[in-house]
Structures are given as structure tokens and as C-alpha cells.
Amino acid sequence: MKTKILMVCLGNICRSPLAEAILKSKLDPNYFFVDSAGTGDWHVNHAPDPRSVAIAKKNGLDISGQRGRQFRASDFKDFDHIFVMDNSNLKEVLLLTENKEEREKVTLILNALFENENVDVPDPYYGSADGFDQVFKLLDEACTVISKKLSNQLFQ
Ligand code: 4NP
Numbered sequence: 001m002k003t004k005i006l007m008v009c010l011g012n013i014c015r016s017p018l019a020e021a022i023l024k025s026k027l028d029p030n031y032f033f034v035d036s037a038g039t040g041d042w043h044v045n046h047a048p049d050p051r052s053v054a055i056a057k058k059n060g061l062d063i064s065g066q067r068g069r070q071f072r073a074s075d076f077k078d079f080d081h082i083f084v085m086d087n088s089n090l091k092e093v094l095l096l097t098e099n100k101e102e103r104e105k106v107t108l109i110l111n112a113l114f115e116n117e118n119v120d121v122p123d124p125y126y127g128s129a130d131g132f133d134q135v136f137k138l139l140d141e142a143c144t145v146i147s148k149k150l151s152n153q154l155f156q
């Protein structure tokens with residue numbers, strides 16, 4: 001069975017679609033499934049923000065076919081690892097957990113880079129294109145670390 005990873009942000013149109021595509025590009029699809037969702041419902045069925053589509057394209061990834069969906073409690077059963085982009089997402093997701101097993105699946109994605117520091121991926125929605133560039137770089141670095149850890153677990 002594949003290891004399933006879910007990327008979560010607020011709208012599921014800026015950060016988590018990038019995180020989904022970046023991690024997917026670093027993992028073997030025979031062993032891993034990666035998806036994304038938002039804690040909010042404003043962008044359900046919407047395409048990603050054009051600025052995220054553009055920065056992905058600049059880096060060789062096509063996220064234009066993704067569509068927004070809202071995070072749901074059943075995701076705790078369907079996914080093995082849930083990476084949230086910021087502390088607000090963390091709070092929202094943890095509110096829906098029912099037990100320790102579910103809570104242990106949830107991690108702030110940048111803790112892969114800055115262990116135990118609980119750093120946010122900045123929300124670029126109301127900012128400039130520069131913000132998307134910075135978000136892409138942070139997610140790319142974090143996903144490199146995460147993909148190595150996950151791939152190593154396959155052989156343990
Ligand atoms: P995301 O960014 O959580 O990275 O997808 C946002 C997208 C939309 C909104 C907020 C953040 N919004 O308020 O609609």
C-alpha cells in the first residue's frame with residue numbers, strides 16, 4: 001500500500017498546491033500518493049492562484065489541473081502524514097483530531113528545516129509575486145528533507 005501525504009493550508013490555492021506538486025516531484029509514485037486541502041471552503045473546486053501556477057511553471061511543475069478542496073476529518077484516516085503550512089492551519093486541523101494517533105500525523109512543514117521552531121510558511125495571498133518565489137524556495141527545501149526521510153523509511 002502507498003504511503004499517503006496531505007499538504008494543508010488555508011485556501012488550498014497558494015501554498016499547499018505548490019507543496020503537493022513539489023513533494024510529488026521528489027517521490028516515487030509507485031510508493032507514494034500526495035494530495036492537498038485547505039481548512040477554509042472559499043476556494044473549493046477553484047484552480048490554484050495564477051501566481052502559484054506561474055512560480056510552479058518557472059520551476060518546471062504544472063499545477064494548473066489541481067482543484068481546491070476542504071480538509072475533512074476523514075483525512076486523518078485516509079492519510080499517513082499531514083503537513084500544515086502555518087500555526088493557524090495547525091490549530092484548525094488539531095481541533096478536528098479525536099486521538100493521539102491522529103494528532104501525531106500532523107506536523108508543521110517547516111519543522112523539517114527548522115526543527116521544533118514552529119516557523120510558518122508565510123501566506124503570500126495578499127502580497128507580491130516575490131512572496132511566491134520565497135514560498136516556493138522554502139517548500140522546495142522542506143520537501144527535499146521530507147522526501148529523503150520518507151524514501152528511507154521504505155527500506156527500514
Ligand atoms: P493559501 O492562501 O492558504 O496558501 O491557499 C490563501 C488563499 C486564499 C485566502 C487566504 C489564503 N483567502 O482568504 O481567500
